[in-house]
Amino acid sequence: MKQKNNRIKWFTAFLVVIGFSYSCHSYAMRDARAYGAYIEDSEWKTTGSELECGLSQQIPEFGEGIFLQKAGENLEFRLKSYSRILKPGEASLIAQGPAWKPNTQARTITTLEVTDHTTPVQIGTPYSSIMLAQLNQGMMPTISALSDASITAGEQVKVVMSAVNFQQAYRDYVGCLSQLLPVNYKQIARSAIFFDTNDTSLSEGIQQQLDLIVRYVKADKKIQRIYIDGHTDDVGDKRNNVNLSKVRAAAVENYFKQAGVDNKLMMLRYHGDKYPALKNTSDENRARNRRVTIRLERK
Template sequence: MRQRYLALLSMFASLPAMALTFQTRLESIEWKVEGDKFECRLSQPITGFGAGEFVRRAGEQATFRLNAPGNMLGRGSATLIAAASPWQPGRGDINLGSVRVVNGDVPFNSSQGQAGQLISGLMDGRSPVIRHYSSQGSGLMEVRLLPVKFSQAYTDYQLCVAKLLPMNFEQVKQTEVGFPGGGIELDANAKRRLDTIVAFMKADPTVNHVDLDGHSDNSGNRLTNRDLSRRRALAVMEYLKAQGIPEEQINVRFHGEAYPLAPNTNNANRARNRRVNVHLDRAPADQKAAPVPVASSTSAAKIS
């Protein structure tokens, strides 16, 4: 371990001239995991700068970002690197491409692919490095995370990810429940979609209102189609109620054939038009509870 520590210290010799580098001392490295059913975060505090963190929202893959209050990077473009460790001779750095840097406490978000490569690199002993040359005169800066104690923290992070909901609010707030075969019966696919909505509403009490808009094709006369659209919306409402959603949170509307998704010129289009649109509304985001810590690796690294 002492050889690794000395190798880490020697990495400064290989940095570009005049680079300002932010990195936590080896003996102070920690990884923190926090989250809930909506989002999981795996982060390493960076002394004097903020933190580097992997963020995975429900229904999505992880991205990587810097959390940098008083951001010193400035606008421009940064290069993401999975840097080889000095104690692994013969290995080169992996350039993962660039990210656009903006002003603010979160200067960039990586792509999902870049985040996945950074995580793979950490598991392989590589260090995520953000190399940025500011166009605003602050010169070359580097921000570096270290792979020390990453494996256990990543295990805790995976436990958090396993509890995420299958979709996030942006994905679930607009849902179509189809009636492709006609009639008013909910098929298995419709029930699966509604079960996802129910799970989200039960997990997030700020989602407190559901609009149901029933629709039909133009196969019957207008009165018949209007009644069919009403009964389809009511069928969805009854299913939600049976799963524990209070009726006072549900608003039912029906439109008959008035708003087709596609021209009613063939069977496939008419099947698309037989539907109930489900729209969720939520209370302001600041009423949502903050993620709770899941685990933290905070013990000092031992140097023998």
């Protein structure tokens, strides 16, 4: 009896493997113009830093599918093609069940635009997130479009993202997301902090703002210069205002130094009340002029 049970377990495991293999080959069986990774080729790769996280799969004879989450931006899926295979125009994003779930009905999620580009399909939120959720459930997101290849022009083409070997890579990807910066370069390239009258101290709120800049500068190796400019309102004489703007700018510079920012990157300047952001005609405007601006410059 024990030997018989072992044979049953072995045969069940064999059927599971065959089911996985069949799911990856089934598209080729049903439609010769289908692209997707076979079970032995299905590999997901995770790349990441504090600036972006990527999750990608090579699609044999077609190109690559990439989920990309950049700091401060929404998730995007990009389908890259080695050559012009998809005809520009309309395509469909389909939720396709694996072969070992034969009762799962395929359904169209949305229509897409195919462009004449090496990245012919780009999918933003919420559909890129839906694709990830499908893969995590063992489904296979499929892009269906017309072929533009010379031999098969006008035929239907399917590009399939395989769920085989997805889980571990997805866990690594989620781990990357947990340390992703909340801002990108465009969002942090120009910043300003504001001071009370005659004040030069860095409040807790200012320090939090500066900490985010420090974190970004350390993560982005393309930053080549940090311009720190001190300003005042028109209250007081010009000489005192120039000195006050210098002290404010120096306070920011010293904070960056203590946080480990390379001193060679920083350029400190101070202007007194020479360059107001707004006319000094009200208390509200003067409050906007008592500032230090921080501008990041990239290579």
